[in-house]
Amino acid sequence: MTSPSSSFGKASGFEAASEAAGGVQVTTFTELIDEVTLHFQIIRLAKQIYVWIGSDSAKLGNLYAAAPTRPNNSVSVTSIIGGASDNTGSGIARRLVLKTGLNIILACNIPKNNPMLEANAEKKLIEKLLTLGYSRPKSRSPGPEL
Numbered sequence: 786m787t788s789p790s791s792s793f794g795k796a797s798g799f800e801a802a803s804e805a806a807g808g809v810q811v812t813t814f815t816e817l818i819d820e821v822t823l824h825f826q827i828i829r830l831a832k833q834i835y836v837w838i839g840s841d842s843a844k845l846g847n848l849y850a851a852a853p854t855r856p857n858n859s860v861s862v863t864s865i866i867g868g869a870s871d872n873t874g875s876g877i878a879r880r881l882v883l884k885t886g887l888n889i890i891l892a893c894n895i896p897k898n899n900p901m902l903e904a905n906a907e908k909k910l911i912e913k914l915l916t917l918g919y920s921r922p923k924s925r926s927p928g929p930e931l
Contacts, residue, residue, distance in 0.1 A: 812917060818905045823895060825910060827917070833888035834919060836881065838874070838895055838906055846894025851878035853886060873897055877907045884911055886921035 810829040815822060821840055828835040839846060847867035854861045860882045862875050874893030881889045895906060914920065 810917075812913070814913065816906075816909050818909060819899075819902045821896065821902055823906055823909075825913065827910075827913065827919075829917070829919065833890065834881070834885060834914075835890045835892075836910065837892040838877075838910065839892075840895050842894070844894050845892045847872075847874050847892070849875050849878040849889075849891045849893070851875075851882045851889045851891065853882055853888075873903060877903065877910070880907065881911070881914070884921060885914060885919050887919070 808829075808831065810827075812827040812829075813825065815824050817823075824837075824839050826835075826837040837845070845866065848865040849862055850865055851860055851862040853859075860879045862879050862882075864872075864875065873895060874891050877893065878889050878891040881891065895902060
């Protein structure tokens with residue numbers, strides 16, 4: 786299995802993926818976004834995805850859990866570690882649930898007070914999740930049947 790630290794210091798675009806027993810898939814990649822090198826790790830489990838986004842160190846950062854809630858298909862997000870005054874990552878976690886329909890655990894260690902970096906990191910992450918096939922299935926539009 787590829788460790789997330791193996792991509793540190795590499796050029797933008799490094800990518801590795803491996804599959805372990807039980808259908809767990811691990812994907813790591815590095816991107817240069819807004820002149821900041823960001824490292825990503827995605828661990829796909831049975832009914833959830835763990836995502837780590839980090840910049841200059843392998844620290845965990847703020848940790849959020851997000852899940853779809855019923856009956857109105859909204860999303861609940863809670864901060865597990867950090868996030869009291871700094872919500873970097875909570876919006877990403879919420880939108881990932883909407884895109885994938887899965888429970889999300891998100892660890893986010895990117896520079897604070899940089900909304901453009903956060904938005905661009907989310908965009909890259911969603912692109913990768915879509916290429917990996919981790920998107921919510923399209924539902925049929927509720928219309929009259931003939």
